[in-house]
Amino acid sequence: MKLAKSLTRARGGLVAGLDIGCSKVCCFIARGEAGERPRVIGIGQQASRGIKNGVVVDMPAVESTILNAVHAAEHMAGEEIDRVIVSLAGGHPASSSIDVQIALNGHEVGETDLRRAFERGQQAHGANGLAKNGTAAPLTDGGQANAGRQTIHSIPTTYTVDGNRGIRDPRGMFGDRLGVSIHFVTAASSAVRNLTTCVRKCHLDVTDYVVAPYASGLAALADDELELGVTVIDMGGGVTSIAVFYEGSVVYTDTVPVGGNHVTKDIARGLSTSMAHAERIKTLYGHAIATGADEREPIDVPQVGEDDERNARQVPRSLLVGIIQPRLEETFELVRSHLEASGFDKLGGRRVVLTGGASLLPGTRELGGLILDKQLRIGRPTRVAGLAEATAGPAYATCAGLLLYGLAEARAENDSTAPSEIPPEGLFGRVSHWLREHF
Numbered sequence: 381m382k383l384a385k386s387l388t389r390a391r392g393g394l395v396a397g398l399d400i401g402c403s404k405v406c407c408f409i410a411r412g413e414a415g416e417r418p419r420v421i422g423i424g425q426q427a428s429r430g431i432k433n434g435v436v437v438d439m440p441a442v443e444s445t446i447l448n449a450v451h452a453a454e455h456m457a458g459e460e461i462d463r464v465i466v467s468l469a470g471g472h473p474a475s476s477s478i479d480v481q482i483a484l485n486g487h488e489v490g491e492t493d494l495r496r497a498f499e500r501g502q503q504a505h506g507a508n509g510l511a512k513n514g515t516a517a518p519l520t521d522g523g524q525a526n527a528g529r530q531t532i533h534s535i536p537t538t539y540t541v542d543g544n545r546g547i548r549d550p551r552g553m554f555g556d557r558l559g560v561s562i563h564f565v566t567a568a569s570s571a572v573r574n575l576t577t578c579v580r581k582c583h584l585d586v587t588d589y590v591v592a593p594y595a596s597g598l599a600a601l602a603d604d605e606l607e608l609g610v611t612v613i614d615m616g617g618g619v620t621s622i623a624v625f626y627e628g629s630v631v632y633t634d635t636v637p638v639g640g641n642h643v644t645k646d647i648a649r650g651l652s653t654s655m656a657h658a659e660r661i662k663t664l665y666g667h668a669i670a671t672g673a674d675e676r677e678p679i680d681v682p683q684v685g686e687d688d689e690r691n692a693r694q695v696p697r698s699l700l701v702g703i704i705q706p707r708l709e710e711t712f713e714l715v716r717s718h719l720e721a722s723g724f725d726k727l728g729g730r731r732v733v734l735t736g737g738a739s740l741l742p743g744t745r746e747l748g749g750l751i752l753d754k755q756l757r758i759g760r761p762t763r764v765a766g767l768a769e770a771t772a773g774p775a776y777a778t779c780a781g782l783l784l785y786g787l788a789e790a791r792a793e794n795d796s797t798a799p800s801e802i803p804p805e806g807l808f809g810r811v812s813h814w815l816r817e818h819f
Contacts (some may be wrong), residue, residue, distance in 0.1 A: 396450075410764065534565075596778045
């Protein structure tokens with residue numbers, strides 16, 4: 381989806397990503413030169429306000445937070461930006477796939493044929509009106525859903541020529557029939573419009589929206605993982621997002637309405653402490669799996685409303701772990717059930733990559749492995765340069781992925797050999813090709 385068609389040539393290779401989450405709002409500004417990894421030259425971060433479960437609930441608070449984060453990044457970079465690529469975790473992103481075929485009559489496949497196949501896929505998707513998970517999504521000519529949903533991504537995942545599968549780029553090939561599988565990702569129009577309004581009030585244009593786990597995968601996945609099959613679980617503050625990658629393409633996305641903030645709220649309620657103290661306790665003493673020593677380790681818990689820290693209550697660490705573990709178990713069980721219901725659980729293989737700030741809680745990787753029965757690793761943004769240790773963790777994978785997406789799109793639009801008639805937001809292949817070429 382293009383909310384602003386102004387991304388023509390990244391000024392001096394400059395690109396900006398804006399990750400608007402429930403816990404933090406982060407802005408990265410990077411410069412990407414040909415043949416080199418993009419280098420982050422500006423970073424701005426603010427504690428998130430006005431966002432709940434990935435959607436805007438307080439527009440002035442969101443605008444202020446975005447403005448402060450962007451200004452900090454601009455000050456560090458010594459550059460001013462007027463457009464950003466924005467992550468999207470809210471609005472209940474939903475996946476659906478469409479297979480279409482068109483007649484070639486023996487001639488060479490050209491860009492017009494790809495455009496024709498793509499448009500037929502959009503028409504078929506609109507006629508179906510339902511995503512695989514049952515979400516209503518009939519499309520209009522403007523790319524918006526009649527039932528209040530609009531297209532975020534439309535990604536060709538694979539092509540066939542006369543039934544021969546596994547074709548990445550059919551241009552120049554001859555055959556009688558061209559087939560294409562298209563992965564559509566839609567989100568609630570109201571959620572997207574509210575977020576767009578907040579960004580525009582900060583005097584910025586939104587060049588693209590990218591669903592959070594897709595962006596995280598671009599930054600954190602290895603080439604072999606992309607090809608063989610992998611599931612990315614982006615554990616944010618208010619939402620846990622899922623993306624399945626296979627044969628170099630993202631083939632499924634979904635969200636679970638549970639995140640790290642839910643763990644913090646559980647601790648605050650269970651221990652009768654404030655949210656700030658609950659977050660601190662979770663960070664210092666939290667663990668996802670109980671051990672025998674937890675019962676013997678006391679924790680000081682300041683009580684909510686008490687100013688005197690001497691009135692803090694001591695509780696065993698086992699009580700804290702007993703609050704954290706059930707919530708994380710619920711999160712991974714929901715992820716497992718969504719994957720199994722979608723039919724993409726096996727396609728993603730046994731490999732899972734965790735990103736997002738909530739994945740940093742000790743024991744999360746091990747607990748997830750037990751529940752999902754898969755091999756888990758923590759994903760970090762390895763494809764960009766210039767990140768300090770504090771900003772090179774899984775919590776920043778989404779923001780780094782936005783930069784990679786933006787630079788790949790800018791390169792594709794500036795490349796005279798690129799198939800200009802094909803919607804650029806649909807070309808995951810451009811992104812993966814760009815990554816392979818430069819890394």
